Amino acid sequence: xxxxxxxxxxxxxxxxxxxxxxxxxxxxxxxxxxxxxxxxxxxxxxxxxxxxxxxxxxxxxxxxxxxxxxxxxxxxxxxxxxxxxxxxxx
Amino acid sequence: xxxxxxxxxxxxxxxxxxxxxxxxxxxxxxxxxxxxxxxxxxxxxxxxxxxxxxxxxxxxxxxxxxxxxxxxxxxxxxxxxxxxxxxxxxxxxxxxxxxxxxxxxxxxxxxxxxxxxxxxxxxxxxxxxxxxxxxxxxxxxxxxxxxxxxxxxxxxxxxxxxxxxxxxxxxxxxxxxxxxxxxxxxxxxxxxxxxxxxxxxxxxxxxxxxxxxxxxxxxxxxxxxxxxxxxxxxxxxxxxxxxxxxxxxxx
Numbered sequence: 645x646x647x648x649x650x651x652x653x654x655x656x657x658x659x660x661x662x663x664x665x666x667x668x669x670x671x672x673x674x675x676x677x678x679x680x681x682x683x684x685x686x687x688x689x690x691x692x693x694x695x696x697x698x699x700x701x702x703x704x705x706x707x708x709x710x711x712x713x714x715x716x717x718x719x720x721x722x723x724x725x726x727x728x729x730x731x732x733x734x
Numbered sequence: 735x736x737x738x739x740x741x742x743x744x745x746x747x748x749x750x751x752x753x754x755x756x757x758x759x760x761x762x763x764x765x766x767x768x769x770x771x772x773x774x775x776x777x778x779x780x781x782x783x784x785x786x787x788x789x790x791x792x793x794x795x796x797x798x799x800x801x802x803x804x805x806x807x808x809x810x811x812x813x814x815x816x817x818x819x820x821x822x823x824x825x826x827x828x829x830x831x832x833x834x835x836x837x838x839x840x841x842x843x844x845x846x847x848x849x850x851x852x853x854x855x856x857x858x859x860x861x862x863x864x865x866x867x868x869x870x871x872x873x874x875x876x877x878x879x880x881x882x883x884x885x886x887x888x889x890x891x892x893x894x895x896x897x898x899x900x901x902x903x904x905x906x907x908x909x910x911x912x913x914x915x916x917x918x919x920x921x922x923x924x925x926x927x928x929x930x931x932x933x934x935x936x937x938x939x940x941x942x943x944x945x946x947x948x949x950x951x952x953x954x955x956x957x958x959x960x961x962x963x964x965x966x967x968x969x970x971x972x973x974x975x976x977x978x979x980x981x982x983x984x985x
């Protein structure tokens with residue numbers, strides 16, 4: 645099952661500026677783990693020691709926020725997962 | 735009622751269909767609380783002043799530093815070492831003497847925020863840290879006044895408008911997410927765009943025009959020159975604006 649991922653340009657330096665990619669997985673967790681498998685430099689940025697998305701990042705599914713934030717949330721073939729960094733500057 | 739000079743100054747926006755003198759009057763009566771006079775605060779303040787907002791209350795505890803000048807266009811080299819609110823007020827006052835500028839050189843805290851915001855009609859987020867943003871969001875919800883969020887990082891920026899009790903708030907979006915407190919990379923054009931988007935939202939809200947960025951997060955990626963939009967669903971269990979949140983009735 646294939647999910648489309650788009651990451652923020654902020655992460656471009658860790659992916660050779662690849663910002664759109666396909667990952668394999670049935671849940672948010674599986675997809676993120678496949679993402680860092682493909683782009684290992686992303687792992688320390690995105691995932692904590694338990695393999696969860698770090699608190700300073702967020703994700704949207706098919707362009708929408710989801711509640712509750714659950715790493716085991718199932719995804720469907722063709723879904724789009726956007727990963728963003730919680731930005732704070734002003 | 736407008737002076738002949740005001741009618742001339744605002745002639746081009748009064749001409750806009752749906753704006754008119756009625757819209758200008760609404761701007762003239764409005765009181766805006768601007769939290770921050772830095773990268774975002776500069777364009778917000780400049781364009782709200784240009785548009786003829788009635789009162790602009792600016793809060794910022796910082797002094798101008800050299801490293802501010804790549805983006806904080808309200809401040810110049812001669813202002814280094816001076817309080818940002820004073821630097822801002824001096825420029826804005828010359829730009830449009832018809833706008834009342836109030837300055838607050840205090841750190842925004844849980845203890846003073848309600849007093850600082852006072853009877854302002856809305857809050858604009860031009861902060862440089864998340865904890866104060868969450869505080870501003872919570873205060874806006876408690877006072878029942880709109881909150882105009884903006885944030886930047888490098889070549890990326892975001893904006894969202896919050897209407898308390900009606901639309902998703904900042905906590906619905908980020909759920910208290912935190913980032914390490916450290917200096918952030920940013921180039922002036924990024925807060926210029928986001929600050930102008932925030933000012934646009936404020937003007938639209940006050941005048942009653944267009945569609946606001948409510949329940950939507952507008953994401954600007956300047957490197958790809960792309961705008962993304964994410965739908966933000968209001969969280970019914972949000973501890974700030976949800977069913978269980980404590981409420982203070984708006985006066």
